Amino acid sequence: MSNLKARMTIDPAYRLAETDPRIYGSFIEHLGRAVYGGIYDPSHPTADEDGFRQDVIDLVKELNVPIVRYPGGNFVSGYRWEDGVGPVEQRPVQLDLAWRSLEPNRVGLNEFARWAKKANSQVMMAVNLGTRGIEEAKQIVEYCNHPGGSYWSDLRRKHGIEQPHGIRVWCLGNEMDGPWQIGHKTADEYGRLAQEAAKVMKWVDPSIELVACGSSGSKMATFPDWERIVLEHAYDEVDYLSLHTYYGNRDGDLANFLACSLDMDAFIRAVVATCDFVRAKKRSNKTIYLSFDEWNVWFHSNEADKQVEPWQVGPPLLEDVYTMEDALVVGCMLITLLKHADRVRIACLAQLVNVIAPIMTENGGPSWRQTIFYPFAHASNLAHGVVLYAPVESPKYDSKDFTDVPYLEAVPVWNEAAGEMVLLAVNRAEEPLALDVDLRGFPNARSEEHIVLTHPNMKAVNTKERPNEVVPQKRSIGAVDAGRLAVELPALSWNVIRIRV
Ligand code: AHR
DSSP states (O other): OOSEEEEEEOOTTOEEEEOOGGGGEEEOOSSTTSTBTTTBOTTSTTBOTTSBBHHHHHHHHHHTOSEEEESOSGGGGGOOGGGGSSOGGGOOOEEETTTTEEEOOSSOHHHHHHHHHHTTOEEEEEEOOSSOOHHHHHHHHHHHHOOSSSHHHHHHHHTTOOSOOOOOEEEESSOTTOTTSTTOOOHHHHHHHHHHHHHHHHHHOTTOEEEEOOOSOTTSTTTTHHHHHHHHHHTTTOSEEEEEEEEOOTTOOHHHHHTTHHHHHHHHHHHHHHHHHHHHHTTOOOOOEEEEEEEEEOOTTHHHHTTSOSSOSSOOOSOOOOBHHHHHHHHHHHHHHHHTTTTEEEEEESOSBSSSOSEEEOTTSOEEEOTTHHHHHHHHHHOOSEEEOOOEEOOEEOOSSOSSEESEEEEEEEETTTTEEEEEEEEOSSSOEEEEEEOTTSTTOEEEEEEEEOOSOTTOBOOSSOTTSSOOEEEOOOOOBTTEEEEEEOSSEEEEEEEEO
16 A cells, blocks of 8 residues: 555547647767667678668657658767768768767668668757858758759759658758857857758758757757747747757765756746747737757766767767666656647657667667666557646655645546557656546546556666566556546656547
8 A cells, every 4th residue: 555645637628739740859969879770780690781780770760750860969060961972982980070980871861761760760850050051051952842944953863862752851950059069159140040041951841840959958058038039039930839858867866866857847838838929029920830849868978988988980979878767767758848748740760770879779789778778669669649738746855956746747638539648657656656637528438558667676777687687567557437537657667558538
C-alpha cells in the first residue's frame, strides 16, 4: 500500500491540441561519431550498399523518428554544403572549427537524404547563417527542391538525383545568440539576416517552412529580448522559433534533477508569451509555432571531451552514457512537450546516434539502446492523437531550485481513430504512488496494458556488455471500475498506461 496518492480526470471534452508527429523528431550533426561510425560505417558487417549501418537504421525505425535535423548544430555555422555533394573522391577534407574535428565530406546532403528515406524519416535542413548568407541559402534550397532547368537544380541532377528532395522544414542557422557560434550575431544583425534569407528561400520554394533561431537556452543574458527582436524583424517571413535546452545532475541531487522539466515548461511559456507579444505589437493574425529542436540530458561526457585529441575524423565526443534517472528526466521532458502541443509542433531529441544519443554503437561492433531510448520510443510509437487537458492532484515537494514539484508528471493522449488512450506518467517519488484516474468521460474505457521502466539503482546504465540492464517491463493492471482506474506507479518510474476507449 502506498501512502502517496494522486488523482487525475481524463475527459474527451478537454482537447488541448492534435499532436504533430514531428514532435518526435531527432537530430544528426556532423559531430563526434554521429555520422562517421554512427549511421555511416562502410566496413561494418551490417553496412548496406551505401555504407549505412543496417543495425542502426533498424533501431532508428524502432524509435520511430519522423524528422531528423541535419547537419548541425554548431557545425553548420562553418559548413560549405557544396563540399558534400558530387563525386566523393573530389570532396575536400575540411577543418571543422566548431568541434575541432576533421570533416572528410564523405557524407553530404544527398547521402543523408538517402539515409533518412531508409530510416522512414524526413530531413529538417539547417543553412549556414554564421559564415554565409542569403545567396548560399537560396542556392541550397534551389539544389534540393527545384525540379530542374536552373544551374543548382541541374547540378543535383548531374549528381544523379533526378527528383528534388522536397525538404519542407529549414532552420535559419543555429544558436546565433551564442558567443561560441562561428559568426555569432546580435539579435538585430541576425533578425535582419534571417528575414532576408527567409524571404529569398521562400521565393525559391514557397512550400517550405522556416525556423528562426531563438535563444540557445533560457539562461542566456539576452533571453528573451533576443526572441522579441528577432521576431520584430522576421515575424512575417518565418513559421517557427527554436528553443534549446539540456539538463544534468551535476551535484547528485536527484529530486532537483527530476524537477528540471519545470524549467523547460517555464521556458516554453516565456517563449510563447514573447511570440504573442510581437504578434500583438504587429497587429498580426499569424501565430508563430515552436520548434524545440534541441533537448536532452547532457553533462556526463563534459570532462572526457576535454581530453579528446583535435582534428580527428569521428572522434568520441559527447558520448553520454545515460542512467535510469536520465530516462526519467527525458520522460518528464517528453510529457512537458506534449502538454504544449498547441504551440510545440516540432521537437528534436538531441541527438540520435552516439552523440548524446538514445542509440550507441561501437565502430565495427554492435549497437544498443540507451536507457533514454525507451521513453522516447514509447511516446513516439504510442502517443499520437489529441492531447487532453487533464487536471492532476498530486502531492508536491520543494527542491534546491524548484518549489511545488508534483510527484506525478502525466499527460493523456487520445487516439480517437484507434480507440486508444495512452497515459504517459512519471513518478518522481522514491516510493510508489497510488494513482486514481477518473475516466467517466469515456463510458466504455477498458484498461489494456501497463508498461514500466524503472530500476533499483538510479545510476544503472545499458552498455555493450549489459545492453538489457534497464529495459521496460509489463505490470498487471486492474480493470476500470465504475469509470475509475486505480494504478500503482512504482517508485521513480516511467509509465505507459494503455486504455481502450
Ligand atoms: O547538440 C550539441 C550542440 O549543442 C549543438 O551543436 C549546438 O547547437 C548546441 O549547443
